[in-house]
Amino acid sequence: MTAGDSIALQEVGEHPLGYRVVDLMLGGGRCHFLPNTTASSCRADSRDVTKLAQEKYGWTYINSRAEFDDLKSGKNVKLPLLGLFSDTDIPFELDRRNMNDIYPSLDEMARTALAALEAATKDSDKGFFLMIEGSRIDHAGHGNDPAAQVHEVLAYDRAFQSVVDFLDNSDTEGALVATSDHETGGLAVARQLHASYPQYLWYPEVLANASHSAEYLSRALRAHIEKTNESGKKLRHFVENKLVEEGLGVMDATDEEIELVISNPALSAYAFAEIISRRAQIGWSTHGHSAVDVNIYGYAAEALRGNHENIEVGGFLRDYLNVDVDAITSKLNSTSRASSEVSLLAAGMGDQALFGHYEERLQKNLPQ
Incomplete structure (x- = not known):
């Protein structure tokens, strides 16, 4: 069982607790929830996690745009809700x-989740916690694809603004x-391209001219x-023009x-x-992670300024939500299955493994 397979089980409720x-x-990530007897599965075993989620843990399961639209922007949601709209990453x-x-x-999913969770907790004094991840910003960085990355950041910005609007209006x-x-x-x-002294310039308009990501074009080529x-010559013409x-x-x-495109x-x-x-004129130092400091953006979170x-x-x-993480940590540590589960996740999800997974998907041309 891979780390992704274990995470799928954990998310629906099949975990040490x-x-x-x-x-x-x-x-x-739908492929991690489907049994390996189906064509679009990437699980190492034959467990149908979507079926397990529905039958054992009471999840409502949807997997199409039409079903997402039927949620009516969060006004028609039956919790718990599992919506998986792509076999691997959403493009x-x-x-x-x-x-x-x-x-x-991402913005549509964020607004739907906010509306659904607000309605579900309207009579609760505990509220809710929601994590929204712009995960493909990282993938664009691994691929050194600036056009894909800037659009991922803008998509995340739209989701961020929706959360701000929610807080202002709720x-x-x-x-x-x-x-x-x-x-x-x-x-x-302001990347230096030649041996001569560099210009202090970069050209963002170049990114605006792109209509597809490098990942998409690579799949189209293959x-x-x-x-x-x-x-x-025929292949060269297709690559150059199309x-x-x-x-x-x-x-x-x-x-x-x-030639470099065609050769591999x-x-x-x-x-x-x-x-x-x-x-x-954008430069990259690695296909992996860097040690650059990252920003913190907060709204109604003054304690994190600076x-x-x-x-x-x-x-x-932890303090804002008033949750006892020590108690849950103790409970996890005392559960007989916990150590093996945690070891599996730690071994499977290191930085090198994550990047290797991204490169493996590129080489295998796995579908979205």
Whole structure:
């Protein structure tokens, strides 16, 4: 069983505590919930977690845009609710916006969750806790894809604004904390491209010209090769005109850049990303995580103003919510299954494993 498989079980309630602790989940990752007897599964075993969730823990399960729309922006939700709208990741926002009839946006899911949880807790003095993750910002950093990354940040900004609006307009007292566990990619603007003294410039308009992510274009390339078996001049023409010019909005790609894309289709996403990064004069220091300090953004969270150690964010939330984390930690440690579960997650979800998973998906051309 992989770490992702274990997390899927934990989220629906199958974990050391033995009961459900989550009321609502919306997003991607459906393949970890489906048995390996189905074509779109990525589980290592034959457990159907969607069935387990419904039959044992009482979840309502939806998996399509139409079913999401039936939630009426949170006004027609039966909790607990599990909504899985993509087998793996929901596509980058740069691509998703052209598939809005298939995948809901982060902002839509955030607003739906807020409305549903507010209604469910209107007679409670405990309120609710909601985590909203713009997870694909990290993926764009791993891929060194600046066009995908800027659209992911903007999508997160829209969700952030929706939470601020909710707090302003709701009778429910609340606080908003937004931060990151790390930076990815070591992004820097005003990249030096040549040996001569650099210009103090970067070109954001280059990113605005892109209509697709490097990941999307890489998948399109591999699908085209598989379908047509093209090579040589025909394939070069397809890459240059359809993918680079139409997909990236780059009209001056060099022969060397086109050849780099064609020479290794499995990892062509990196070549596409480099084409647009150079023209925007954006540099990257790594495909992994960096040690750059990350920002904390708060609303009604004055205690987090200024510089803080990362553990202080959790401390603030613990105190604000008035939860006894020591008691639950003690309970977890005393549960016989806890140590093996925690060890599995720790072993499976390290930084290297996460990046390897991203690269593996690129090479295997796994569907969204």
